[in-house]
Amino acid sequence: MSTLKEIQDKFQKSILQQDATIIDEIVDTSKEERAVLLNVYQHAYGARLIEFLENDFPKTFTYMGDENFHHIAKDYYETHPSDNPNARWFGRFFPEFLTKHPELVNNPECGELAHLEYALGTAFDAPNTKPLTKADFAQLSPEDWPTLSFKTHPSTTRLSLKTNASEIWSSLHKEEELVESKSKALIIELISWRGDNMARFRTMSYDEAMIWDEALKGANFGQICEMLGTYWPSEEAPLKAAGYLQAWIASEFLIDPA
């Protein structure tokens, strides 16, 4: 006689492997064979996980089409069974999975589109950490500025795209004619965040993206000004830095580093 643990082990194996391991433990009814009844669970498993991915990556799903998306989604759930009680996190490896999938080697926009959608999802339900305001910076004395360090709001994600995935996202969002995918000669720098309770993204110029990434690694305001000196005349660099900082504060990108 099997223990509860043995039965659950066998049942789970029958679902994950889509096999008949549990079949001797269950019974036929007068109306139906047990294999058919077991299949209700076996079928529901994959269908449900694919539905989670469709919901979390709706534009990637539309762009790839039913058949292609479902095929790759099946590869995903077979190699990445859900390990979290909350389905919200099931798709967290999906963008990278698409990026590395051998069948999508000529379609890098699929992975980038999914990365962008995941970033927007992160923006949507990231922690409500209080952002820094203009008033917080007004309290600083002039000597504080050079050593000023930064911490970014948890709703922000930086992306560097090698394709026009963001244009594809926009055309799908506006329900316009789908733009053709193409690789970009130059990288598109993006940031996504939550503003006015909406998940948003915008492009960043190369110098803004550079100082953002460096600030994230710990560069202080003085160092950022120096770095901007590689893009701008040294007398303009502090003004540029101040301008970017102002924009970040207005968009609530920054939080108290303490």
Added chain:
Amino acid sequence: MNDQILSEQNSSRPPFIGFGLGLRSEHYTDILEGNPPIDWFEVVSENFMVPGGRPMQILDQIKERYPVVMHGVSMSIASTQPLDMDYLTDLKKLAKHVQPKWISDHLCWTGVHGVNLHDLLPFPYTAEALDHIVERVNKVQDFLDHPLALENVSSYVSFKQSELSEWDFISELTKRTGCWLLLDVNNVFVSSYNHEFDAMEFINGIPEDRVVQFHMAGHSDYETYIVDTHDAPVRDEVWDLYRACQKRFGPVSTIIERDDNIPPLAELMPELEKIRAIGQEIHPQLKSQAA
């Protein structure tokens, strides 16, 4: 759980809060802009067990206007893997914020070995399973410091080893843990069809004083079995069972639980009015209370 808390839970059945709906994102705008005449909402706990942002802001607005009950899908109370204390900690944190009328989840398991199958899975009704689940329910109620209501699930397979009927198993569980029951009337119908038992025998086998909530929902009929799809209006046979349930256990707070193929709010309102009308017909005092 200490005896005092258990005894308080036994003696203080959560109040009747009327007739409501499962809260779905498709209806947020209509609810917040229209304040529809819905007595209360059941929210899926996991939808709000996220770091922050808009989901919690919506919930805060809803809970200011309506009573709320928290309904989870991932406690996995019947699993043989250890209780997920991170999950329970998050659930407790959410409950502290929401102050729900009660907390519910399902009498099932969702996975073992760290895998979550995201399904409400059946298990054999044995003495071993009962002992195991009793211990876990007691631990969860103790940890949450909140009474737990457990829901009967729809199931499609039965196990050779089952020694008890589902209703006897549930009755024993309530006696030994003091837990409440969320009776999904549609699930009773689905399981009675699939496992060829009399739904009324199930209903009459459940203790009269433990049911705090009913779910009403639709299903899909595949002739040789029925699947609890929760994607369609309530079927006639389930309405008949609902009447029987309100008579036996009532008045019991009830919601329409639609999980898929979700129609506009206005289309759900007639079903909501029907569960209310039947409840008031069987318990006329509810009508005078509402007036």
